[in-house]
Amino acid sequence: MFNSSFDAVVPMLCVTLAALAAMGAEAFRARDEKMPIGGLGIIGLVGAGVACALLWNRNTSSFGVIVADNFGLFVTMVLVIVGILTIMFSSQVLEVDNLPRGEYYALLLFGIAGMMMMATANDLLVVFISLEILSLAVYVLTGIRRDDPRSTEAAFKYFLLGAFSSAFFLYGIAFTYGLTGSTRLDRIGAFLAAQSMSDNPLILVALGLLLVGFAFKISAVPFHMWTPDAYEGAPAIVTGFMSTGVKAAAFAAFARVFLSAFEPFSQQWVPVIWVLAAATMILGTVVGVAQSNLKRMLAYSSIAHGGYLLVGLVAANQIGKAAILFYLLAYAITNLAAFGVIAMLASSNDENEELRDYKGLWHTHPALAAMMTVCLLSLGGLPPTVGFVGKWYIFSAAVSSGYYGLAVIGMLTSVVSVFFYLRVVVMMYMSEREGPEPVRPRIARMGMVALTLSVILIFYLGILPTRVLDYAAESIATIF
Amino acid sequence: MIPLDHYLIVSAILFAIGTAGVFLRKNLITILLSIEIMLNAVNLTFVAFGRSLGTVDGQIITFFVMTVAAAEAAVGLAIIIALYRHRESLNPDTFSSLKW
């Protein structure tokens, strides 16, 4: 069914080469020499984007384990967007925090390459390896501010729990391999469809363990405990990157494994994911209400958004599958932009990320405040932003598949969530600052460009979503 | 010839020991070692399944896992060193400034 060639790995190859170039550039850089390393990354990512566009509808496959079907390419495109925006936001952060550029960009690009691999992997072992590639890069990025104890602590927690959960995941792969004789998703799927194994406890154990591994990466309750800490401790832009990129890649693999290989077992995994989705939406939202740190609040909000994505996975009809992809894109752009704002407002000695630091932001940085408002409204799912269309899709998929309970919980939690998003808006527009204005860095033009692009995308996808939705629907049609 | 079940049981026990180690031990290095034990338990499972299926895939996968484990250990130790510099402690409970 696939043409075998090297084509399918081209997107991640572009990014990997850019990463290697970044490493080399850093190594051979004179002490005070300025090098446009970020630019190298953008070139690599644009190359990956072009490769994606060329591979669209071609269904190529490399070595049987990487498939560039439209589903994977759609997610790859999302990752390209995430990568480009992250790099644009990063230039200022690196300057202010005085972080090592070469290492930062190299890790970022290796991480993206891992994510792309995960999104297109057609083999459980490749899923595992790509998971590790992206995780190792992100662990280090989380702790890249080595002199900050919080950053290091965040990296440590993320690392320890990540390694712990990936051991479970690997154990699940081992059982799957032992029972089906292969780690290739298509063969597993064929094997499971051909034989009725639903009474074999080991296959259920395998299913459960794989579920745990994915649930950890997308921070579903109760595997979410690392999320708030890691997101709070990491530099804001890294948080933005990992809350969007990692989640997109993990969801792509999650959907691929469960909707293709383990499709015959949907009777078994749907109830579990139903519960996970409900718990995730509720906990993420409710605890988010009590937060006073903006980054931590958005961490809980991104947990809740993972819950909405799980609803799409449970619904898993044609609308639901397309909805997952669209929501991933919507969430990625919006969340990254919101974290980008936080990152741009952080100065080197004070991160300025408590809610009260945002009081009266409208008076000092009107453009930033306005764009942050758009992001928050989109996260809250208010029309006419992309967040609304995404939520609408997810919930209408749930309703048309008969999961009324999830739809109701989802809507109720989004009502509550608007409350805490709006709290930030109120802080920015409707509060007077008491005490001295926090020290804020000069806002770099590059970051503003990225932010403007994000806001344009948020509105464009909210007002004219059809084209992208069609792409999402097409992507789904190719594999499931 | 030892039947497959025995291998699986041994590896399950190893895996359980590793799991227990992660949240019972109070030294970061030991916890890291516990995770390694878990990964090696999985390796054993792979090899055992590979043998019983009569293919070499299981053994080959083990090499991948070992590579990943090595990389993970390297990053993990680096993070632990960075942590130790801040607090001069290896007790995981010392590091709880991020909470709630």
Place this chain on the structure above:
Amino acid sequence: MLALIPLFPLLGFLFNASFGRRVPKTVSGGVASLVMLASFAVAAMSVWQLAGLPVEERVIDQTLYTWIASGDFVLDLTLRLDPLSAVMILVITGIGSLIHIYSTAYMHDEPDSEYARYFSYLNLFAAFMLVLVLGASFLVLFVGWEGVGLCSYLLIGFWFKKKSASDAGKKAFVVNRIGDYAFILGTLLLFTHFGTLDFRQLADAVAPLPPEATFGTLSIATLLLFIGATGKSAQIPLYVWLPDAMEGPTPVSALIHAATMVTAGVYMIGRTAVVFTHAPDTMLIVAIIGALTALMAGTIGLVQNDIKRVLAYSTVSQLGFMFLAMGMGAFGAGIFHLYTHAFFKALLFLGSGAVIHALHGEQDIRNMGGLKKQLPVTYWTFLIGSLAIAGVPFLSGFFSKDEILFETFAHGHWILWGIGALTSLLTATYMFRLVFLTFHGERREGAIASGSHLHDAPPAMAFVLIVLAIGSVLAGYVGVPHALGGSNLLGAWLEPAFGIMPAAGEEEAGLELMLMAVSSTIALVGIGLAAFIWLKRREIADSMARSFSGLYNLLLNKYYVDEIYDAAIVRPTVVLSTDVLWRGFDVRVVDAAVNGAGTIVGASASMLRRLQTGSVRAYASSLFVGVVLILGYYLWR
């Protein structure tokens, strides 16, 4: 063409949001008003075009593009002008423009940036409201629905330095979100049942069905929609936000209460009239809630001392009337009242704004009085507005309120009619209490600017007040009932939009005339009552103070009557409205419910966040518990 109507205010918003801080007030205010006028002009032209079509074809659709398409579900972003939305857009753009013009003078003391911020919100609000009424499907309507909620939140909390203002904004937002939640559930239910979100297709799908005898899907869906409407349109139990919303600038109150947001719920029921008529149970609930709200808000209005609060409760009460009409199936009458109410309520709010403006922020009517001479324009226009809302014959409020009462009576709902009639009496009484206490009598002590000379409304404000006063007199003449020799133009105009024929016929003209006489009498009695209590007694009290001994007996007698009246009617009413309905129900029950929901979320949040102890070993345990739960589920199921 239709798209231009909301587009103009949107452009105004974009202009003021991006450049408003850098241009002088005349430019930002001028642009905001001009875009509204432009929008009004386009709306008027569109309606003219609509009116030129034959009656059965009076629909203009403009499909902008396909908004959402997934599988077999296609949703176009379509704007639709039909007789119902025609009335709405004229009201919104017309009265909206006047309020914008008025605001240019009213907000003049604000600094430039705040001034621009104000007008940008105002334009955005109008744009969303226009999307709401022009949307051809639930989803487009919902865009406007959420948008006006957001803007009202920003506008009510505009003077955020006052804590009460930002609290009020928050309350409005929370209450509205509860309603929105029910609304979108109702929408989804209708969608899953009929597979469409377009109003017309939905009506076509529902029309052939028999009305639901039992409480079925349609009843649940309409009930959910109605809960949404109670949030937006301030009905029991979700009305609590509206009186607090008075914390916003006065023109905002006029905009929210008269022309736009609160009418959204009434409009939405009118828009889905066919669905509602198929759920008689819901219709009855709508009518009862409407009547009860009207009565309750009316009694509360009687004891308030804040000029804007009286008007706020009066709005709640009048909205109750509209819902009563909707519940009776008299959709035309409800929309008619909505339309006339827009005129006189905008007038009253803007008039009160002029008073507050003149008194430099004083809102307590106990500190007013005798303003008739100093503020003649305000006084006369306010008086006309009060006469109109009281239902004095041949002013606009008379025709519309009367039609509602007649329809209620004609449908045989005597009790509801009685409640309605009683509320009319209360309306006349509290409105004239307000007029007398504010404008008549002597200036009372404690008035802030008592010594200084007061300025009547500046030209921009006076102009708006006069235009609205003329509107309040004449607006009703588009709907003169058949019984008075009119032809009820508005009713006939609206009929095709609802897709149902009104029940009342010509042979009941005599009954209608009789009821008209009754309600006119009620209005006059109410005004007389107010005059008696708040004008007459004051004079008596004064003369008593002068010659206490001489006319003792006579005065005692009179006083005695007064006391009986006071003890038998006023006191209980006061007690009932103050202690039971206002302090008891309103503050305790409803507020507690709203706050309680917040408290529960807050409390569980602070409890749940404690689980996040910061210890990585605890996190690992949590992860492991998750593993055990999932594997346990699979193995021991």
